[in-house]
Amino acid sequence: MVSRRDLFRWAAPAPSPRLLVDPVSCTARVDFCAVCVERCPVPGALTMRGSAPVVDAARCDGCGRCVAACPAPFRALELLDG
Numbered sequence: 001m002v003s004r005r006d007l008f009r010w011a012a013p014a015p016s017p018r019l020l021v022d023p024v025s026c027t028a029r030v031d032f033c034a035v036c037v038e039r040c041p042v043p044g045a046l047t048m049r050g051s052a053p054v055v056d057a058a059r060c061d062g063c064g065r066c067v068a069a070c071p072a073p074f075r076a077l078e079l080l081d082g
């Protein structure tokens with residue numbers, strides 16, 4: 001059954017992402033990392049899907065804690081301005 005909340009989300013314009021994930025630089029596939037998801041304070045904003053983190057743009061508030069915690073040698077997470 002479709003809730004009223006789901007209907008509203010479908011009708012509303014898609015939110016702009018504040019965080020980008022570079023799946024090439026993310027090392028989760030080889031070292032089972034999930035540090036960014038563990039450090040995110042907003043439930044559901046960042047989740048692991050398979051072996052890659054996925055951002056929910058409607059929930060992410062752009063706090064940057066995941067970016068600061070990421071141990072990847074090349075930038076795997078990037079905050080966008082605005």
Ligand code: SF4
Nearest residue numbers: 040060061063064066
């Ligand atoms: S920027 Fe903040 S809210 Fe958004 S995914 Fe990263 S830790 Fe979570």
Ligand code: SF4
Nearest residue numbers: 026027028033036070
């Ligand atoms: S912390 Fe960095 S390397 Fe680890 S899963 Fe998140 S983006 Fe990938």
